[in-house]
Amino acid sequence: ASAARAAAAHGAERALCAIGAAARRGARHERGRGASASLGDWQPRTSRPRSPSSPSDAFAGVQQRRRFSDGEAPRRKAGKSGTPLERYHDLVEAGEIMRDPNQETVVKLLSDMCQRVSGYVPSSKAVTFESSSSDASGGVGGFFRRLFGKADPQKPVEPPRMMPNGPKGLYVWGGCGSGKTFLMDLFYEAVPVKQKKRIHFHEWMIDVHERLHRMQKKNAMVKDKANTVWTAEAALAQQKELKKDKGAAKNESADDLVVQVANEMLQEAWLLCFDEFQVTHISDAIIMKRLFSVMFERGAVIIATSNRAPEDLYANGLNRPLFLPFIPMLRDFCDVHNIDSSTDYRLITSGEEEDRRVYIHPNGQEEHKLLERKFHWMCKGKTNSGLQVETQGRKIVVPKAAQSSNIAWFKFSDLCDRPLGAADYLALTGAFHTIFVADIPRMTLQEKDQVRRFITMIDAFYERHTKLVCTADEDPVHLFHVSEDEKKTNVADEIFAWDRTVSRLIEMQSVKYLSESVRMIESDQFLGQFELQKLADDDIIDMWRRYDADDSGEIDAGELHVMLEDFSEVVQGHRNVQDEVYTLCMETMDLDKNGKISFDEFARYMKDATKVRAAAQA
16 A cells, blocks of 8 residues: 555655746746735635626626735836936936836946937948958968969958948847837937937838838839830930939949838937847848948847847847858947846836736737737747748748747737728637737727628638737727717628627626636646746736636536646646545645535645645655
8 A cells, every 4th residue: 555655755746846847947037026925815716707788788887896906016108308418317316216227227338328329320331341451461371462462262252341430339139128129219219319219120021021022013013014015205214213313322223122212210219219139030141231231331220139149139040141241230220238137137126017907908008018028928028930831732821829828919000091801800710718908099980891701701710710919099898989870871791790799899898708818828828927936926827717617616626637737737737636646636735625616725725836846655
């Protein structure tokens, strides 16, 4: 008997300590709270709620159930005047942030940058060209080799090196949560430049590729027309226009699309502030040097934040040698600084992370930042950009997606301003269990196409139990505005279909819907989201929702079996859990020995992973 119990204990140790192994597989950054944070007044639902009598009543109920944290983190907004350094000191003195010497060093650099660019005007003389080191050195021997044309065939002459005449930019890199984005906020609000742009780098590169595609199509259409016998007079005019374009630049061809795109973008902004500067795709890597050489030559100034040093960009990327020449050019035109902060400030903003809304409105700058924090938290700060979902021969570009789980980010315009249909939205629900949608606007019949696509999208999400996290200008009831006269005189299907959309948007915020959503996620996708040895409050709630499958408020024997099988499948590759292992787990978690696990018992156990090993060794 003792031998059998020892074997069972060993099996329990292997199964239950899968929590630690799964934690190592899917380490998640904590959501601004320690593992001992209080769960507050959240309690599991013990009965299904009564269906609302109307969409408006249902929405009012959602509003009443919303709870916010008692201690809200500071908004971290500085005054409207002053240098970044002055604004930073104001926030420190007001007690809204802590003074960090590493951050203060960066703020001083950014303040100096503000002064250097305040009176700067980009021009064609923004750079000078220096001879390469191999050509400029070599002493007398090098001189005579060049004089008599006997250059070393193994050392090809390098092209002249481009160096800035104007202000150098700044490239700040360091770990996640060190305050880089916050410092960029201070700089961007303070810098006295009108032609400036603040954007995530991957979004900017997506814009670059879209412009390249547009210009390629435009040039092809113009050439086709010029070479077509439609009328002699019109063809001659088109050919003259092409020749005029080709002579617009002395050393450039109008067919050089990268040059055209760079010139177009510089007309919009010459001070570019990039968040999350990273290169992950070969399509970006192969054009980086050409694109930025044109922009630097025209006088662009780059301020960038990144998690990587320049030398680590596009590490292990396909055909990386094509990208490597960009790195020294980046260093020539940007001072590189490692913020090297040992403090992760995301762990201090506990108040904002207590906001558990999935439908966030009204929409503004703070709400957009909240949505971004939720997304990057769920993605563990690791995302891919420019992925594609293919359906029926069409490809849908995904602006951002998590690396470790099927989570995607879109803007409303990405999904509803484009001619997408039900098949496209269903393809997205098949690829992602959670979809973030930013900036849903207030719509009218003037945007009937967008309304129709939005209705179709919500229908697809609802039918597939996809989790929707979004920001919107209005609550669901008032998101689509139709006047009384329009209701009487217009028979548009969108007007009649909208009531269904409102009901579904409201239900998609409910505990019932969110619980069913997490239960439909594959076990590896679900458990891969968590660092199970440091679970935060929302993590525990999501896990409870998944495994309290009948919404009884208790986890019974069968539900515990499912949870252990999930752990076993993720870590060991099978779902075979021995009865002895289950028995020991139930004994450890069921503190009142009633044969079922309450939410309090579950939360206490999940927060203390050391109990797993203790139970197995008992």
